Amino acid sequence: MKLTNNSPKVGLPGGLSIGYHERLAQVADEDGGIELGSGTHYLLARNGRGKTTLLRTLAGVLKPLDGDYSCEGRCQLLSEDLVFDHELPAKVIFKAMLKKTRCKEAMELARKLELDVCKPYGKLSTGNKRKVALLLAEFSVEEGSSDILLLDEPFTGLDAFAREVFQDLWRRREDGVLRLVSCHPDFDSMEMESSVLITDGKIIHLSGEQIPKQWGELKVQLN
Amino acid sequence: MQLYRLTLATMLQRKVWIIALLCALLLPIILPYLTPHESNPSLIEPARAQAAWICLWVVTIAWVFFQAARFGDDTARSGLGAYFLSAGVSRVSQMMQIWLACLTFLLPLVAITVALCLIGAMPSEASQAKMWVATNMQYAALFLLVIMPLVMLAAAVGSRFGSTIGYLVPLCLSVYGIYGVGYLAMMTTVQNNVLLDWLYVVSPHYHLADLTPRLVFRHGSMLGSEFLHLVAYFVGIKLVLSMISTLCFQAKPVT
Numbered sequence: 001m002k003l004t005n006n007s008p009k010v011g012l013p014g015g016l017s018i019g020y021h022e023r024l025a026q027v028a029d030e031d032g033g034i035e036l037g038s039g040t041h042y043l044l045a046r047n048g049r050g051k052t053t054l055l056r057t058l059a060g061v062l063k064p065l066d067g068d069y070s071c072e073g074r075c076q077l078l079s080e081d082l083v084f085d086h087e088l089p090a091k092v093i094f095k096a097m098l099k100k101t102r103c104k105e106a107m108e109l110a111r112k113l114e115l116d117v118c119k120p121y122g123k124l125s126t127g128n129k130r131k132v133a134l135l136l137a138e139f140s141v142e143e144g145s146s147d148i149l150l151l152d153e154p155f156t157g158l159d160a161f162a163r164e165v166f167q168d169l170w171r172r173r174e175d176g177v178l179r180l181v182s183c184h185p186d187f188d189s190m191e192m193e194s195s196v197l198i199t200d201g202k203i204i205h206l207s208g209e210q211i212p213k214q215w216g217e218l219k220v221q222l223n
Numbered sequence: 224m225q226l227y228r229l230t231l232a233t234m235l236q237r238k239v240w241i242i243a244l245l246c247a248l249l250l251p252i253i254l255p256y257l258t259p260h261e262s263n264p265s266l267i268e269p270a271r272a273q274a275a276w277i278c279l280w281v282v283t284i285a286w287v288f289f290q291a292a293r294f295g296d297d298t299a300r301s302g303l304g305a306y307f308l309s310a311g312v313s314r315v316s317q318m319m320q321i322w323l324a325c326l327t328f329l330l331p332l333v334a335i336t337v338a339l340c341l342i343g344a345m346p347s348e349a350s351q352a353k354m355w356v357a358t359n360m361q362y363a364a365l366f367l368l369v370i371m372p373l374v375m376l377a378a379a380v381g382s383r384f385g386s387t388i389g390y391l392v393p394l395c396l397s398v399y400g401i402y403g404v405g406y407l408a409m410m411t412t413v414q415n416n417v418l419l420d421w422l423y424v425v426s427p428h429y430h431l432a433d434l435t436p437r438l439v440f441r442h443g444s445m446l447g448s449e450f451l452h453l454v455a456y457f458v459g460i461k462l463v464l465s466m467i468s469t470l471c472f473q474a475k476p477v478t
Binding site (some may be wrong): 056059060061074075076077078079080081082083084085087088089092093095096097140150 | 225228229231232233236237297301302303305306308309310311475
C-alpha cells in the first residue's frame with residue numbers, strides 16, 4: 001500500500017469506551033491505545049459486542065461514552081442498514097453520487113460483478129444491494145484526500161466471487177485508503193494482516209509478524 | 224450537494240411530477256370551461272387565473288409537502304443521513320439539500336402558473352395589464368414566502384416523527400392559516416375571550432398571501448408599502464419556522 005504524507009489515521013487511545021447507554025467495550029488503558037494507518041483492517045467480534053457501535057462512534061454519528069478518539073481523514077460510514085429509494089436503479093444512484101469518471105469505473109466493475117445497474121434498487125437481491133453500497137463507497141474515494149472507509153458487514157449476502165473481487169480490489173488499489181471492515185468470515189483460511197478484536201469488553205489490535213493471520217486461529221480468541 | 228442530486232433524481236424517477244405538472248398546466252385551461260361562459264365569455268379569463276392559482280396551492284400542499292416529509296423520513300431511517308453525517312455533511316446541510324430539491328420542482332410550477340395568468344388571462348387594457356402583471360408577481364412572491372418554510376418544516380418533522388406526521392403538520396398549518404383563521408376572526412368578534420384573541424394574534428395569517436380574489440375581481444395590485452408589510456410579516460414567520468425546522472431535523476434515528 002502506497003503511503004502518502006497525508007495518510008489517514010484512526011487513533012483509539014486507552015480509556016475510550018463505546019456504547020449506547022451502557023458500556024459495550026473499552027480500549028484498555030494498559031494497552032496504550034490503538035493506531036490504525038492506511039490499509040485494510042478487519043473488525044472482528046461476536047454478535048452484539050459493539051462492532052457497529054465502534055464504527056458509528058468513529059464516524060461521528062455516535063458519541064463515545066468516555067474518552068476521545070481521532071480520525072484524520074475523510075470518513076465514510078457504510079452502515080449495514082444503508083438503503084436507497086426502492087425505485088432508483090443503481091445507475092441513477094451512481095450518477096447522482098459519483099463524479100463522472102468514477103461513475104464510469106463503478107459501472108464497469110458493476111458489470112464484472114453481474115450487477116444489473118438498470119434494475120430498480122428495491123428489486124435487487126440482498127447481495128446486489130450490498131454491491132451498490134460498496135461500489136458507491138469505493139468510488140467515492142478521492143485521490144490524496146486521506147479517505148477512511150468504515151464498512152459495516154459489507155460481505156453480508158455477497159457471494160464468494162463478489163467478495164474476492166472486492167478484496168482483490170483493496171489489495172491492488174494503491175490509494176492509501178484506511179478500510180475498517182467489520183465482518184463474520186465464513187471460511188477459516190481468510191487472511192487478515194491487521195485485525196481489531198472486541199472480546200471480553202476490550203478493544204484490542206492485532207498486527208505484526210507474531211500474531212495469527214487467519215480467521216480460523218483468530219476466532220478462538222473471541223468471546 | 225450529493226444529497227440534493229440524489230433527492231432530485233429520486234423525484235424524477237418516481238414520475239409523480241408529471242401529474243403535478245399536468246395539473247398545473249392543463250386544469251387551468253380546462254376548468255374555466257365549466258363556468259357558464261357561453262352566456263358570459265368574460266368569465267373565462269378570471270376563472271383561468273383562479274383555477275391556475277388554486278391548482279398551484281393544491282398541488283403544493285398535496286404533493287410537494289408530502290415529498291419533503293417522505294425525504295426527511297427516508298434520509299433519517301435509511302442510513303443515508305448517517306452516511307452523509309460521517310462524510311462531514313451536517314444535518315442542517317442535509318435538510319437544506321432536501322429542501323432545495325423540493326423547491327427545484329416547485330419553482331417551475333410557480334413559473335407556469337404566472338405564465339398562464341399572464342398569457343391566458345391578461346386584460347387587454349394597458350393600465351389594467353400592468354396591474355395584472357404586478358399582482359401576479361406579488362402573489363408569486365407571497366406564495367413562495369408562505370410555502371418555502373412549510374416545505375422545510377415538512378422535511379424536518381418527517382425526519383423526526385415519520386412521513387405521515389411530517390406531511391400533516393404543514394398541511395394543517397397551511398389550511399388553518401388560509402381558512403381557519405377566518406373562522407377564528409368571526410369567533411373573536413362574537414365572543415369576548417382573551418385566549419381566542421391571543422390565538423388569533425399568534426396564528427399564521429396565510430390568507431393574507433392568497434391574492435386570488437384580487438385577480439378574480441380585478442382589484443389591482445397591492446400598494447408598495449402594504450406589500451412590504453406583508454413580506455416582513457411572512458419573513459418573520461419564515462424565520463420562526465426555519466428555526467424550528469433546524470432544531471427538529473435529524474439525520475439518524477433516535478437511539
